[in-house]
Amino acid sequence: VQLQASGGGLVQAGGSLRLSCAASGRTVVNYHMGWFRQAPGKEREFVAVFSSRAGGTRYADSVKDRFTVSGSNTKNTVWLQMNNLKPEDTAVYYCAAGNRPWGSGSMYRGDGYTYWGQGTQVTVSS
Numbered sequence: 101v102q103l104q105a106s107g108g109g110l111v112q113a114g115g116s117l118r119l120s121c122a123a124s125g126r127t128v129v130n131y132h133m134g135w136f137r138q139a140p141g142k143e144r145e146f147v148a149v150f151s152s153r154a155g156g157t158r159y160a161d162s163v164k165d166r167f168t169v170s171g172s173n174t175k176n177t178v179w180l181q182m183n184n185l186k187p188e189d190t191a192v193y194y195c196a197a198g199n200r201p202w203g204s205g206s207m208y209r210g211d212g213y214t215y216w217g218q219g220t221q222v223t224v225s226s
Contacts, residue, residue, distance in 0.1 A: 102215075103195050116184075120178075121178040121180075122176065125176070126176065130199070133178040134212075137191035149207055150169040160208075189224050191221075194219045
């Protein structure tokens, strides 16, 4: 499994970005697709997850109502639409693929994912 994240950049507070995660093979069909982020000096944190096979999405409270995760089985791609961005959203964003049980606690942790992309930088200026 290979994951390629893209779409990061510099945006002003209140702006929007859409991140993409292009996956190899039938990854989006077979795995839960998570987004995580890591800010300088902070631990990696869960952002959102999309699961085609479970038919669901989940979000961290800090991004709920601002971010939307979606995916396409045919394009084998997952997106993270980020609206109303805040300076505290500044981080390197990673996409990941895992197959732990849907709804389990591990789905919200990095150790619940087996494959990781290289990350894309998102910087939100105030």
